[in-house]
Amino acid sequence: MKTRLRHFMELASANIWMVPSLFLIASVLIAFLNFYLDKTLFAQHVQFPKLFLYFNNSENIRTLLSVSASSILGVAGVSFSITIASLTLASQQFGSRLLRNFMMDRFNQLVLGVFIGTFLYCIMMLQFTSSMDLEKTTPLISMIGLLILIVTNLLMLVFFIHHTAVSIQAESVIADVNGSLQSQLNTFFPDKYTETEHLPESVTEHADDPFEGIDNYIYTKQSGYLQAIDMESLIAWVSDEDISLKLTVKPGDFLIKHSLIGVCLISDEQKEDFKKTISDPVNDRFLIGAKGTASQDPEFAVRQLVEVAVRALSPGINDPFTAITCIDRLGDNIAFLIDREFPSDQHFDEEGRLRLQTKPFTFEGIVEVSFNQIRQHGRADVSVTIRLLETMYCLTQQVRSQAQAEAIGVQVNAIYSACDENFKATKDRDDIETLYQKITALLEERFSKG
Incomplete structure (x- = not known):
């Protein structure tokens, strides 16, 4: 039941309508509450200082509400247009599967929720104030609430434009996906020797x-x-x-x-x-x-980073700098996994009998998911090949087991084997050869089979 509930919440959070829907409900409740307080506290027209005389005139109040509602609705339309434009740009440059990250952006959902919530608040107050003269009520609290909402909307609009401009930059997209990946890895792979002592022996x-x-x-x-x-x-x-x-x-x-x-x-x-x-x-x-999710798949965000790198290496975009940034992030996360405990694929009952054996996630499998496609699509780019080997050299210095060394060695040999047919410049080949020899020598020194 918990798994299904978490799964439902993740699917719901990926929908851009969830937070705005909550704001619509909240705006109705706040409108009712404010008008109730106004009828309770200001049941008769009250003699306010000159600063508040505006709130005693029903026509002025209705004009303010009408102008506010129409203006906020226009701003909400512009915000929706900006959101759609940014989603289109992100889909073309980073891949349609990354739209999930933009749709899950809480700030975008918050801004849209505030805009349409304020619009509905104005509509509700227009209905309430239609009987203002008859009931001789001064909606002071309601109008102060409206002014606060208007100022909040103006500030939100400025922050939203800034946030959108920043969020569609390649570095921001990669950092956001990498943050999700690190969170997933922390969840799926516990700290070795500290969080797995309770597990039965395999x-x-x-x-x-x-x-x-x-x-x-x-x-x-x-x-x-x-x-x-x-x-x-x-x-x-x-x-x-x-x-x-x-x-x-x-x-x-x-x-x-x-x-x-x-x-x-x-x-x-x-x-x-x-x-x-x-x-x-x-x-x-x-x-x-119909689509993959990250709820139980630690490779989900890995594939997102790989997709950004592969698209950057396509002839239509040809952006090796973005691909190199993805390689750096992937290498950092692989290094994180070196000292982490991979969950057991075996589950036992209270009497120690094997009840369930699952298909496990492995270090080798995550390394292959991380680098296979980047290696294949970047084999003709010298800078990408060199950065891949540099990343492998850093990982080689940190690996702790023979299995980890073999997984890195497979990638190193695959990268090196493609150099003979793609790179003709002596300088490039010398740099690649130097890195390859350093990696193979270090692997042989640390994990010699002799």
């Missing part, structure tokens, strides 16, 4: 695969991106049913209808109605949608 280190040779296959009922798995519910269910389950897919994978998603250990009695008792409950705990 049985695959000292036992054969218990699922080998099992043909109780589970297939997906629909196609789409696997957005999340309700792990808590799934583990509780397999424990109650006294079965063991191995998943062959992970969040972020695209599932083709009727494709394999898992295999399970079950009794002969449970095989009689396998589809209803096993396959359907497993499918019900898979959240599948």
Whole structure:
């Protein structure tokens, strides 16, 4: 249930209408509250100082409300136009999948919410003040609230223009995606040796695969991106049913209808109605949608950075500086993962029996997702190739295990092998050769197999 609720909240936060909708509701409540206070506190026309005489005239008040409503609606229209223009620009330069980040921008949602909320507040007050003379009410609190809203709207407009101009810059887009990536990595990969002592020891280190040779296959009922798995519910269910389950897919994978998603250990009695008792409950705990999400996929933001880099390397844009910035950010996050604990792919019940084995995220897999496409699309650019090797050299200095060294070594060899066919200048080849020799020598020195 918690997984589904978090998943719903993430999908809702990606919609630009969520915060403005809350502001519309709030504006109605505030309008009712202010007018109620005015009727309670100022039930009769009160003799105010000359500064407040304006609020005693119903015509003046209605004029102010009408002008404010029409003006704010015009400003809201301009803001919507600026937002759409920035989204179009971002889609062309950075890719349509990054529109999700712009739509989730809380400041943009806040500005639009304030504008349309103020408009609705004015409309509500126009209805209330129509009986002002009859009830002899002075809407002092309501009008002071309107003036505060107008000043707030003017300030918001200035900040919104500045924010939009900054947010569509390549550095800001990359920094925003990188911030999301770092937050995800902190969530998915705990600090080694401090947050994983409670986990049971992995049985695959000292036992054969218990699922080998099992043909109780589970297939997906629909196609789409696997957005999340309700792990808590799934583990509780397999424990109650006294079965063991191995998943062959992970969040972020695209599932083709009727494709394999898992295999399970079950009794002969449970095989009689396998589809209803096993396959359907497993499918019900898979959240599948038309697009990927970041809720359980740490590679989601990695792919966003890679997309920015690949688009920057396209002939139509040809911006290696943006690609190099993405490489720097990706290298920094890979270095972060070196000292992090990757979650166990095995889940046990209270008696220590293996109940669920998942398809894990690995260091090698994240390295490949980070650099494969950039390497392939940037193989003809000297500066990108050199920066890739420089990043690999920095990572080589920090790797802690043979598996990590091998993952870096695969990328280094793939980068170097493309140089023979693309770079003819002696200076470029010498720089690349020097970096390659330094990396291979360091890898051999630290992780010699001899």
